Amino acid sequence: xxxxxxxxxxxxxxxxxxxxxxxxxxxxxxxxxxxxxxxxxxxxxxxxxxxxxxxxxxxxxxxxxxxxxxxxxxxxxxxxxxxxxxxxxxxxxxxxxxxxxxxxxxxxxxxxxxxxxxxxxxxxxxxxxxxxxxxxxxxxxxxxxxxxxxxxxxxxxxxxxxxxxxxxxxxxxxxxxxxxxxxxxxxxxxxxxxxxxxxxxxxxxxxxxxxxxxxxxxxxxxxxxxxxxxxxxxxxxxxxxxxxxxxxxxxxxxxxxxxxxxxxxxxxxxxxxxxxxxxxxxxxxxxxxxxxxxxxxxxxxxxxxxxxxxxxxxxxxxxxxxxxxxxxxxxxxxxxxxxxxxxxxxxxxxxxxxxxxxxxxxxxxxxxxxxxxxxxxxxxxxxxxxxxxxxxxxxxxxxxxxxxxxxxxxxxxxxxxxxxxxxxxxxxxxxxxxxxxxxxxxxxxxxxxxxxxxxxxxxxxx
Numbered sequence: 001x002x003x004x005x006x007x008x009x010x011x012x013x014x015x016x017x018x019x020x021x022x023x024x025x026x027x028x029x030x031x032x033x034x035x036x037x038x039x040x041x042x043x044x045x046x047x048x049x050x051x052x053x054x055x056x057x058x059x060x061x062x063x064x065x066x067x068x069x070x071x072x073x074x075x076x077x078x079x080x081x082x083x084x085x086x087x088x089x090x091x092x093x094x095x096x097x098x099x100x101x102x103x104x105x106x107x108x109x110x111x112x113x114x115x116x117x118x119x120x121x122x123x124x125x126x127x128x129x130x131x132x133x134x135x136x137x138x139x140x141x142x143x144x145x146x147x148x149x150x151x152x153x154x155x156x157x158x159x160x161x162x163x164x165x166x167x168x169x170x171x172x173x174x175x176x177x178x179x180x181x182x183x184x185x186x187x188x189x190x191x192x193x194x195x196x197x198x199x200x201x202x203x204x205x206x207x208x209x210x211x212x213x214x215x216x217x218x219x220x221x222x223x224x225x226x227x228x229x230x231x232x233x234x235x236x237x238x239x240x241x242x243x244x245x246x247x248x249x250x251x252x253x254x255x256x257x258x259x260x261x262x263x264x265x266x267x268x269x270x271x272x273x274x275x276x277x278x279x280x281x282x283x284x285x286x287x288x289x290x291x292x293x294x295x296x297x298x299x300x301x302x303x304x305x306x307x308x309x310x311x312x313x314x315x316x317x318x319x320x321x322x323x324x325x326x327x328x329x330x331x332x333x334x335x336x337x338x339x340x341x342x343x344x345x346x347x348x349x350x351x352x353x354x355x356x357x358x359x360x361x362x363x364x365x366x367x368x369x370x371x372x373x374x375x376x377x378x379x380x381x382x383x384x385x386x387x388x389x390x391x392x393x394x395x396x397x398x399x400x401x402x403x404x405x406x407x408x409x410x411x412x413x414x415x416x417x418x419x420x421x422x423x424x425x426x427x428x429x430x431x432x433x434x435x436x437x438x439x440x441x442x443x444x445x446x447x448x449x450x451x452x453x454x455x456x457x458x459x460x461x462x
Contacts, residue, residue, distance in 0.1 A: 066121045127306070293368065
């Protein structure tokens with residue numbers, strides 16, 4: 001199959017796709033589907049579940065540990081026989097010499113099979129703070145998992161929004177190029193007719209013919225790119241088939257917002273930056289994780305410091321029976337033990353562990369400060385880019401209005417034989433370029449807006 005044939009087939013597929021009954025989704029609906037089906041998001045949710053169970057396991061260390069034990073001891077025949085043999089122990093006189101008398105001795109009465117059953121309960125009272133601090137680390141780890149999930153969802157939202165907006169941008173450009181082709185073909189037929197009547201030369205005709213072919217090439221490139229993006233869009237939402245298309249966005253709904261941002265004074269811009277930084281510091285899940293990492297390492301340092309402290313635990317045991325029958329009616333006894341231990345020397349291990357925890361904390365504090373500065377810089381940069389993107393939209397609107405007006409004037413002059421075909425061709429190129437740049441400016445503004453929201457907008461975990 002030739003490359004030309006493949007190109008024709010791709011255009012046919014695109015035409016069927018775009019003009020058949022395909023479900024369109026708005027951006028929020030697309031994001032919801034992506035979050036439901038994305039495997040990375042599902043993995044982060046599984047991590048939250050794991051962290052929840054780890055926290056519950058850490059909490060169980062506060063509670064007493066109770067165990068029931070049952071033991072059966074069976075002596076073999078030889079051992080049992082020897083244990084029950086009668087032995088005679090000689091009696092020694094005051095001089096230490098045997099007197100000739102003997103004392104009979106036997107371990108008789110020992111059962112061949114014996115049973116022991118009982119309960120043992122142990123409760124740590126103080127273990128250098130390890131239990132409490134261990135629970136704190138488990139709790140921080142759960143919060144880390146929740147923030148990681150939130151951050152992943154923010155990433156998915158931004159990535160999908162970028163794909164979504166790029167598709168709409170290509171569709172708008174595709175529509176524009178299609179109109180330009182029709183306009184250029186109409187103008188080409190007029191030039192051709194004028195050439196036949198001797199009112200235009202061959203160079204004018206060739207110029208417009210080249211312009212039509214350029215537009216056709218541009219349209220084909222847009223078609224191919226659009227097919228790829230639509231496939232990525234559906235795959236990103238978890239579908240291997242081309243089931244959905246993005247819903248068109250009405251630019252008019254953005255006009256007031258864009259105009260307000262573009263017209264901000266220096267004071268208003270500074271307040272805008274400050275407000276976005278406040279949102280970043282209060283809501284950004286990555287910054288929250290940096291704070292949690294510091295807390296975890298401080299807690300880890302306290303655990304290491306706890307190895308210098310004494311440990312105290314209490315153990316209670318109750319024995320139901322200890323006899324030759326398993327009927328819970330034998331001799332009963334209980335005991336209570338309190339154990340206090342104080343570490344004196346551990347080969348320097350506790351000192352090394354504490355020094356290591358302290359160094360890890362210092363390292364994390366330095367990295368956290370660097371990361372914090374980076375996120376603040378990015379937020380400021382994107383906030384300023386929002387202003388520039390809004391100003392660019394306003395500039396491109398003015399440029400397009402100028403290009404449109406210029407084309408109307410030259411077209412009127414051309415029809416009156418007061419302007420050349422080349423001038424009209426340049427004006428047509430200017431209006432085409434102006435509209436392309438205006439479309440690009442709108443989508444650049446939206447893309448910057450969603451990238452900024454990735455840092456400063458808090459979203460509930462879905």
